[in-house]
Amino acid sequence: MAIRSPCPDINIPEVSLTEFILNKGKCFAERVAFIDDATGRTMTYGEFCDDVIRIARGLNDIGLEKDDVIALCLPNMIEYASIMYGAQMKKIYNNANPRYIFTLTTLFEKVKNASSSCTHLQEIFTVDGTIDEARSYDELLKLGCEGELPDIKYLPEDDVALLVYTSGSTGDQKGASITHRNLVANVLQISSPMVSPYSNNDVTVATRPFTHAYGIVFGMTEVMPIFMPEINKPHLGVGIPLPNVEFKVGPMELEDVIQDLSGVESVVVVGVPDEDYHELSKAFVVKKPGSSLTEEDVISAVKASLDRYRWLHGGVEFVESLPKTASGKVMRRLVKENMLMKLKNDN
Numbered sequence: 001m002a003i004r005s006p007c008p009d010i011n012i013p014e015v016s017l018t019e020f021i022l023n024k025g026k027c028f029a030e031r032v033a034f035i036d037d038a039t040g041r042t043m044t045y046g047e048f049c050d051d052v053i054r055i056a057r058g059l060n061d062i063g064l065e066k067d068d069v070i071a072l073c074l075p076n077m078i079e080y081a082s083i084m085y086g087a088q089m090k091k092i093y094n095n096a097n098p099r100y101i102f103t104l105t106t107l108f109e110k111v112k113n114a115s116s117s118c119t120h121l122q123e124i125f126t127v128d129g130t131i132d133e134a135r136s137y138d139e140l141l142k143l144g145c146e147g148e149l150p151d152i153k154y155l156p157e158d159d160v161a162l163l164v165y166t167s168g169s170t171g172d173q174k175g176a177s178i179t180h181r182n183l184v185a186n187v188l189q190i191s192s193p194m195v196s197p198y199s200n201n202d203v204t205v206a207t208r209p210f211t212h213a214y215g216i217v218f219g220m221t222e223v224m225p226i227f228m229p230e231i232n233k234p235h236l237g238v239g240i241p242l243p244n245v246e247f248k249v250g251p252m253e254l255e256d257v258i259q260d261l262s263g264v265e266s267v268v269v270v271g272v273p274d275e276d277y278h279e280l281s282k283a284f285v286v287k288k289p290g291s292s293l294t295e296e297d298v299i300s301a302v303k304a305s306l307d308r309y310r311w312l313h314g315g316v317e318f319v320e321s322l323p324k325t326a327s328g329k330v331m332r333r334l335v336k337e338n339m340l341m342k343l344k345n346d347n
Contacts, residue, residue, distance in 0.1 A: 002248055002271065003309070004278035005241035007194040012244070016154040017161045017180045018052065018085045020187070025049040028200070034078045035203075043078050054144030055086025061143055062123070064100065066152050069120070071098035072211075073111050079127045079137055080210045097121075102137065105129045156180040164212070189242035190218075241277075249281055249310055251332070257305045258283055258298055263291030266322055270336040272314035273343070282314030284335055286322055293318075 013020065025033070029046030036042070043051075064070075070087040074080050083102050101124045103111045108126060112133075115121055127137040161183055163175035190196060208215030241247065251269035258267045265286040271279030287293050295316040302312050323331040323338075 002246055002279055003241065004246040005243050006276035007192055007241075007243040010188055010192060010243045012181060012185045012188060014156050015180075015184065016152075016156055016159075017183045018056075020180075020184045021085055022049050022052060031200075034081070036078055041078065048078075048082060051082040051141065052086040054141045055082055056144065057146070058140040058142075058144030059087055059100070062140075068100070069098035071101040071115075073101060073103040073107055074127060074210075075104075076206055076210050076215070077127070083127075083137075084210075099123075100125065102127055105131050108134060154180055156184065185244065186242075189244065192243050195242060246278070251281065253306060253310060254281060254283065254302055254312065257302055258285065261293060261297065261301055263288050263293035263297075266330060268322055268330045268332050268335050269312075270332060270339060272339065274314070277313075280314035281310070281312050282339075283312055283316045284319050284322060284339075285316060286319055 015023075025045040025048055027045075029044065029049070031045055032042050033045040033048045034043045059070075064087065070083070072080060072083060074083075079102075087100075097118050097120045098115070099120050099122050101111055101115060101121065103124065103126060105126045105128055108124065108131060111124060115124070124134050125137055125140060126134045130136040130139075157179060159180055160177045161180045162178045164178060204218060206215065206218065208218060249271075251271075254269045255267050258264055258269075265288045267283055267285045269281055269283050272282040274280045283298060285293070285298060295318075298316045299312055302310070323334045325331060
């Protein structure tokens with residue numbers, strides 16, 4: 001069964017992440033883009049775009065190429081975004097064997113020791129000041145005041161923009177590849193008027209680390225977010241699917257739960273048409289003789305066993321029998337065809 005977003009599909013432009021962000025930023029050049037709560041420092045979208053371009057020029061001047069790795073070992077800070085977009089990153093993080101690393105002066109020695117086995121590492125930059133062993137972020141900005149912008153051709157759907165790593169709590173850290181198109185699409189999805197409660201004048205507090213997929217998206221996204229709470233529509237409990245999103249709900253999971261109920265002879269779950277979500281799960285149940293099983297019993301059993309979006313939002317219908325093959329298998333397709341025919345006749 002397919003559950004589809006009730007929101008209209010949106011157009012996803014074929015552009016890189018940085019090109020997308022710069023185009024948006026130029027439209028709001030005079031507005032404040034970032035506020036550093038610790039220092040009170042602010043940066044407008046115009047200043048942010050200038051820094052991104054200067055970082056891009058500076059990295060291009062010192063030899064950064066498309067497939068090189070940039071690692072960021074930084075807390076949430078304004079410079080994080082400037083470096084991330086300016087680098088037009090292919091990959092991040094230390095075990096991806098970076099060519100350049102950006103960190104704090106207080107973390108320099110730790111980062112230096114941790115990256116000692118990185119065979120491709122060329123230089124470590126410090127973002128919050130200058131030390132004898134490293135050039136600073138400000139020096140890179142000055143280097144990028146002039147010079148050519150890197151002419152990099154991207155395939156947004158295929159080229160990886162970020163590697164977002166798991167915490168490693170159950171084993172080795174694993175990097176999830178997120179493409180330029182993934183990130184551009186997600187920004188557009190969560191800003192869709194159908195799902196977003198925010199306007200261009202609202203301020204968002206960046207509580208998530210920028211190293212986290214959600215922090216990247218909400219600070220400007222393993223698994224990108226596909227659900228968003230929405231005020232004016234009924235939803236499946238975790239929010240409504242974002243625009244352009246469709247996912248599958250396996251009927252056999254629900255059937256296994258229902259079949260285990262003592263009063264059930266046989267059951268089949270199919271998708272019933274729904275104006276908002278395309279399809280919702282509905283169970284057709286044959287009760288055993290003498291069973292007092294109710295619709296609420298079936299629904300409660302499913303609620304107790306499965307995630308909310310897998311619940312029987314299409315309801316339960318008790319029937320005398322279900323069509324079966326010669327081997328006794330319920331003919332799901334025929335059940336659905338009969339249901340659709342009945343719905344058509346009723347309408």
